[in-house]
Amino acid sequence: MTPTPPRTPQSRRLTISDVRLTPILVADPPLLNTQGVHQPYTPRLIVEVVTADGVTGIGETYGDTKYLELARPLAGKLVGHSVTDLNGLFALADEVAVNAARVENSVDVGGLRGVQTADKLRLSVLSGFEVACLDAWGKAAGLPVHALLGGKVRDRVEYSAYLFYRWAEHPQGAGGASDGWGAATDPAGVVAQAERFADTYGFTSFKLKGGVFEPDQEIAAVRALAERFPGRPLRLDPNGAWSVPTSLYVAEELRDVLEYLEDPTSGTGRMAEVAANAGVPLATNMCVTTFGEIREAFTRNAVQVVLSDHHYWGGLRNTRELAAICRTFGVGLSMHSNTHLGISLAAMTHVAATVPNLDYACDSHYPWQTEDVITERLTFRDGHLDVTEAPGLGVELDHDKLAPLHRRWLDDDGTLRDRDDAAAMRVADPHWTTPHIPRW
Structure with a gap:
């Protein structure tokens, strides 16, 4: 086996020392689609990746329960890895088991993407981590993503x-x-x-x-x-x-x-x-x-x-x-x-x-x-x-804006933590059922 080369001071600075996940509920208007209507609030997940040098990169993806169940163990596995090791993200994700009950015969995001699979779930979670790593890498290098x-x-x-x-x-x-x-x-x-x-x-x-x-x-x-x-x-x-x-x-x-x-x-x-x-x-x-x-x-x-x-x-x-x-x-x-x-x-x-x-x-x-x-x-x-020339994504997280959206998620009884456009429609029409496709 080829020995792992020692890390340079630069690579150590790019090592991930902490990952913070913040699920939120964000206001959404009553937009209609074939499944129903958007709920008053929709779940999103904010990802923060912090390097050993104190640089924080941010990402965003879906925040439904099934995504959080995968994101949390994956976040723990990232500590000690470099933000530049983007290929390694996929290997780490493969080590995290997906709850089969969450994806079997299910549909994704209000039924508007098609049938859900474990691989699709992993990719959606990975996207938030990859963007956060790229943001941190760009900030550390002084380069836009x-x-x-x-x-x-x-x-x-x-x-x-x-x-x-x-x-x-x-x-x-x-x-x-x-x-x-x-x-x-x-x-x-x-x-x-x-x-x-x-x-x-x-x-x-x-x-x-x-x-x-x-x-x-x-x-x-x-x-x-x-x-x-x-x-x-x-x-x-x-x-x-x-x-x-x-x-x-x-x-x-x-x-x-x-x-x-x-x-x-x-x-x-x-x-x-x-x-x-x-x-x-x-x-x-x-x-x-x-x-x-x-x-x-x-x-x-x-x-x-x-x-x-x-x-x-x-x-x-x-x-x-x-x-x-x-x-x-x-x-x-x-x-x-x-x-x-x-x-x-x-x-x-x-x-x-x-x-x-x-x-x-x-x-x-x-x-x-x-x-x-x-x-x-x-x-x-x-x-x-x-297209910005600022380092990383060119945007910064505002924790004062983040906190009340996270509090809304914490205070929710679980009704809104998973997007369900059909359930939202039933508030207006108790007899609404998920339409059979094709509708027409």
């Missing part, structure tokens, strides 16, 4: 307005304050929402979360957007809520205005059927979320655009590997978003800045979030975020 990923190829990253059907407020008794956006439950409401996004943030492309109402109503909403914003890129995402015939019907009705149609139906086989006749590119963040799912989807031409997400794929470096595979196969690349805070948005922006083939504006829920844990919110200008 994008430099550690090979260097930026753009100075600004474009984002898209993420439109939702929504209620003005959460159901009475559900908690959560109004965010002032008002309701959007018809085409006029969707257009008004888009106008506010454009005026406030300068977004020039628009994505509507569908699968909520009858397809014809959602077709009408996209048509109304096309009339109000002629020539602008438009997208529609029903999260697999439609059958193949319904998907083809919507594609035919909207192919002249859609930039792409995202996950109209569920599963690679059905997506391939739709793609063969849709006449509009199909995108996914549901049937291609791991490397093992790429071969079938690409060889069957089931998808023409993959929405990457470093939380799904195991971090920023894996996101770059995914981008290279997409480039090889001529598959377009965009970026998926779920409810997230400024740490994740900063990480998204760093990796997006390094990917040459970022073909479409990225998604982001960030404008919907009224709370954050960083000292200064990131600001969209002309629908873009500037």
Whole structure:
């Protein structure tokens, strides 16, 4: 066996001496999707990695119970390892057992990613640790994270307005304050929402979360957007809520205005059927979320655009590997978003800045979030975020903002510690059940 070389003073300074995990509940508006409605608060996990030299790196990922059960033992294993040993994270994660009962026949994040597996769970947890290590490494080296990923190829990253059907407020008794956006439950409401996004943030492309109402109503909403914003890129995402015939019907009705149609139906086989006749590119963040799912989807031409997400794929470096595979196969690349805070948005922006083939504006829920844990919110200008040259991620954790969100998690009786959009809907409609897919 080859002996381990002695650590240099520099490597000792980069050794992890402590890892802090802080689960939080962050306010979320009543956004509708095919499964139900967002809860008043959604769980997130904030990761802090502290080096022997006192440098702290931060990361963020999902905070549901099943993620915490894996994150806690993994955090203990990181102590004594270098923040530069990113490959070693995967080996350490493999040493941590996953509670099979948590993932067997379950779905992830409100059912909007597809079937959960132990590997997907590990990758989502790893993403938060990898980002925290990269942040600490960058701060110690005086380099931005994008430099550690090979260097930026753009100075600004474009984002898209993420439109939702929504209620003005959460159901009475559900908690959560109004965010002032008002309701959007018809085409006029969707257009008004888009106008506010454009005026406030300068977004020039628009994505509507569908699968909520009858397809014809959602077709009408996209048509109304096309009339109000002629020539602008438009997208529609029903999260697999439609059958193949319904998907083809919507594609035919909207192919002249859609930039792409995202996950109209569920599963690679059905997506391939739709793609063969849709006449509009199909995108996914549901049937291609791991490397093992790429071969079938690409060889069957089931998808023409993959929405990457470093939380799904195991971090920023894996996101770059995914981008290279997409480039090889001529598959377009965009970026998926779920409810997230400024740490994740900063990480998204760093990796997006390094990917040459970022073909479409990225998604982001960030404008919907009224709370954050960083000292200064990131600001969209002309629908873009500037790529920072500050060391690490370029954002700092504000413990005064973090503490009340963690207290909210501690005070919760367990009802909100696992995201469940169907349960949230039952507060308004006690007879609501998780819809059978396809709904239409």
